[in-house]
Amino acid sequence: GAGVSQTPSNKVTEKGKYVELRCDPISGHTALYWYRQSLGQGPEFLIYFQGTGAADDSGLPNDRFFAVRPEGSVSTLKIQRTERGDSAVYLCASSLTPAGANTGELFFGEGSRLTVL
Amino acid sequence: GESVGLHLPTLSVQEGDNSIINCAYSNSASDYFIWYKQESGKGPQFIIDIRSNMDKRQGQRVTVLLNKTVKHLSLQIAATQPGDSAVYFCAEKDPGTYKYIFGTGTRLKVLA
Numbered sequence: 251g252a253g254v255s256q257t258p259s260n261k262v263t264e265k266g267k268y269v270e271l272r273c274d275p276i277s278g279h280t281a282l283y284w285y286r287q288s289l290g291q292g293p294e295f296l297i298y299f300q301g302t303g304a305a306d307d308s309g310l311p312n313d314r315f316f317a318v319r320p321e322g323s324v325s326t327l328k329i330q331r332t333e334r335g336d337s338a339v340y341l342c343a344s345s346l347t348p349a350g351a352n353t354g355e356l357f358f359g360e361g362s363r364l365t366v367l
Numbered sequence: 368g369e370s371v372g373l374h375l376p377t378l379s380v381q382e383g384d385n386s387i388i389n390c391a392y393s394n395s396a397s398d399y400f401i402w403y404k405q406e407s408g409k410g411p412q413f414i415i416d417i418r419s420n421m422d423k424r425q426g427q428r429v430t431v432l433l434n435k436t437v438k439h440l441s442l443q444i445a446a447t448q449p450g451d452s453a454v455y456f457c458a459e460k461d462p463g464t465y466k467y468i469f470g471t472g473t474r475l476k477v478l479a
Contacts, residue, residue, distance in 0.1 A: 283465075283467075291471060292456050292471050292472050293456070295468065298466070300465075305465055306466065308466075309466070355413055355416075356401075356411075356467065358410030358411045359410050360408065360410050
């Protein structure tokens with residue numbers, strides 16, 4: 251497909267477990283974002299990659315959260331020792347140009363809904 | 368997918384009428400703004416953007432107005448259609464960073 255692909259679409263896990271969420275951006279898009287969206291809220295910034303490197307990870311809530319993008323394409327968001335408060339929709343977005351170019355054309359995936367029991 | 372915006376402010380509009388959705392932003396130094404539309408179970412979809420050197424920008428059936436004096440954005444949708452029903456978010460680019468900061472959103476309901 252031509253859009254941003256996120257897997258799994260739904261993930262139910264138990265408190266304390268480890269979770270990985272995957273994002274496959276649009277081919278050729280160098281910029282990649284992870285956002286988190288709780289019910290009734292707007293998306294909350296987590297981390298931004300330009301190429302392989304995390305240019306800004308200031309939105310990660312704590313050290314249980316980590317994200318990688320080893321080849322500058324697919325990215326994985328990793329959450330250790332999950333807590334009930336981590337339940338949310340995790341959105342990935344990609345962009346053709348870096349955020350510094352001031353383009354707003356972020357293409358979002360449909361998100362991965364994480365439920366921690 | 369998950370239903371977004373169950374507790375959001377709601378604007379109900381009759382089909383065919385114009386809609387105006389408002390948003391206040393936080394940083395007077397922000398120089399770039401975007402409106403996104405989010406349907407239930409889907410990711411946000413880009414609608415229109417505006418830079419701070421403009422007061423108004425028009426797209427197809429949509430107009431964004433920017434009032435920097437009071438840090439206010441509005442999205443106007445002409446001849447609102449059932450397919451416009453969704454949650455609408457404004458987002459501002461955080462100056463000097465790579466972040467886009469989203470507002471809390473408004474649910475638009477189009478009544479037949």
